[in-house]
Amino acid sequence: MHKSRTFFILSLSFLTGIFGASFYYPKLVSVMPLFFVSIGALILALVFYENKKVLLGSTAIIFFIGGAWLTTMHLEKGREMGADKQNFSGVVELVKEPEINDLTQNLTVTPDGNKSQKILVNVNAYQKFTYGEKLRLACTLIKPKNLTPDFDYQMYLATKDVYVECEKPKIEKLNAQGGNRIFTGLLRVKNNFENNINTLFPAPESGLLIGLILGGSHQLSKNIQADFSRTGLSHVTAVSGYNVTIIAEYLMIIGIALGLWRRQAFWFAVVGIILFVIVTGLSASAVRAGVMGILLIWAMKNGRLANSQNAVIFSADVMLLANPLLLRWDVGFQLSFLATLGIIYIYPLFDIYLVKKNKVFGLSEILFLTLSAQIFVLPIILFNFNQLSLISPLANLLILPVIPLTMLAGFLAAMFCFIFAPLATVFSWLAFLPLRYEMATINFLAGLKYAAVPLQITWWEVTLWYIILVGAIFLFSKMRRNEVGDQNMLINGSPNKET
Numbered sequence: 131m132h133k134s135r136t137f138f139i140l141s142l143s144f145l146t147g148i149f150g151a152s153f154y155y156p157k158l159v160s161v162m163p164l165f166f167v168s169i170g171a172l173i174l175a176l177v178f179y180e181n182k183k184v185l186l187g188s189t190a191i192i193f194f195i196g197g198a199w200l201t202t203m204h205l206e207k208g209r210e211m212g213a214d215k216q217n218f219s220g221v222v223e224l225v226k227e228p229e230i231n232d233l234t235q236n237l238t239v240t241p242d243g244n245k246s247q248k249i250l251v252n253v254n255a256y257q258k259f260t261y262g263e264k265l266r267l268a269c270t271l272i273k274p275k276n277l278t279p280d281f282d283y284q285m286y287l288a289t290k291d292v293y294v295e296c297e298k299p300k301i302e303k304l305n306a307q308g309g310n311r312i313f314t315g316l317l318r319v320k321n322n323f324e325n326n327i328n329t330l331f332p333a334p335e336s337g338l339l340i341g342l343i344l345g346g347s348h349q350l351s352k353n354i355q356a357d358f359s360r361t362g363l364s365h366v367t368a369v370s371g372y373n374v375t376i377i378a379e380y381l382m383i384i385g386i387a388l389g390l391w392r393r394q395a396f397w398f399a400v401v402g403i404i405l406f407v408i409v410t411g412l413s414a415s416a417v418r419a420g421v422m423g424i425l426l427i428w429a430m431k432n433g434r435l436a437n438s439q440n441a442v443i444f445s446a447d448v449m450l451l452a453n454p455l456l457l458r459w460d461v462g463f464q465l466s467f468l469a470t471l472g473i474i475y476i477y478p479l480f481d482i483y484l485v486k487k488n489k490v491f492g493l494s495e496i497l498f499l500t501l502s503a504q505i506f507v508l509p510i511i512l513f514n515f516n517q518l519s520l521i522s523p524l525a526n527l528l529i530l531p532v533i534p535l536t537m538l539a540g541f542l543a544a545m546f547c548f549i550f551a552p553l554a555t556v557f558s559w560l561a562f563l564p565l566r567y568e569m570a571t572i573n574f575l576a577g578l579k580y581a582a583v584p585l586q587i588t589w590w591e592v593t594l595w596y597i598i599l600v601g602a603i604f605l606f607s608k609m610r611r612n613e614v615g616d617q618n619m620l621i622n623g624s625p626n627k628e629t
Contacts, residue, residue, distance in 0.1 A: 147197025262309020362522025374423030
């Protein structure tokens, strides 16, 4: 068996183990049975190491059990650390940037002497806190509670390694600073960059530009966020592998237009992605999106998009090795991973039958890249958000072509604020016009009566969608291979008609 095929099977086995433990814990797995089964698989591999099929099967079982065991350990950690109703008093350090939501903000802190325990503290938004700041905290530690049956808040926090939160916190500032100096510097650059955008642009355009460049919709009002959701454009302010891929594609086009060779344009795009990830403060979602985006443009550059699933699955394995809870309880991870797979498996089919035959100023590529990603993520969106956007294809076609220009002009405007303010003003006008167009278009489309309709599906329907989708992809891929085989036979085996 080819090495790439073996690698795919083992990587998929690890993912399947995490999936099984995530959905069926503790029914499916317990530590002792997993241990004995893995020992048995290891013995089989050692005894029948010359039989490649037995060796592969045994190794796949070990990888499956490894994924299940890793997930089980993380879930057990939640039980051990989530002690309820404990009084706490001591010095803590802010280990993340504050997350501000309208009138409140969430602080993630760790106690001095116990860096493995993270505590969530909710306070009003008017107090100012910074990463690395030392505080004296007194409160009652409680387990997070799920407020609605539709959202597992406890497991959402567990993906962030947070298992307790503060009740009735009392905070005293100590005027002491900790934290990582490099990360502190990156956050300072990011915050200054964000302040420059707020200085140059009015709301809501400033909030949209911050979302486009740095990720997140926290500076957009709830009504505008709802408009983005109704038009299927929430992804433009989310840091995802799909978004980074679209941006990277445009960076490659810009590089080629500037006279770079294709290989040089590829590295130009890679540098652009790395700068983007750094400017966002090296957040987990940005790093994940950057990895996915680089893998995709590498595959596109080398004409191996349809064969790049190993690289994407491996990158997912590495992320899940660090935090296996992402697979089930982090919607951002699910959307980023599935959108990337959609581009890998579906876009090549669109490219063969539609894109190459209907090139319209690059719009067909954008439309079908979007459709490829949306087909794969749609069930997850419906399951989590209970809304189907009917206007999404049109909205994406009208908005996405303008996004890279908006980001480039907005990025240069904010950067020139540090260097030469008059030039920043010039670029701010170049960015403001497309920003205003985007906001007006989204507002108009969201106001249409049937822009979106409520639709809720169950996990079984999600599973059925992906079973049908995998079957359809397999069928079309097989048909394509047969077509290529027939064409090769006609070219190489056609009789000579000359007399």
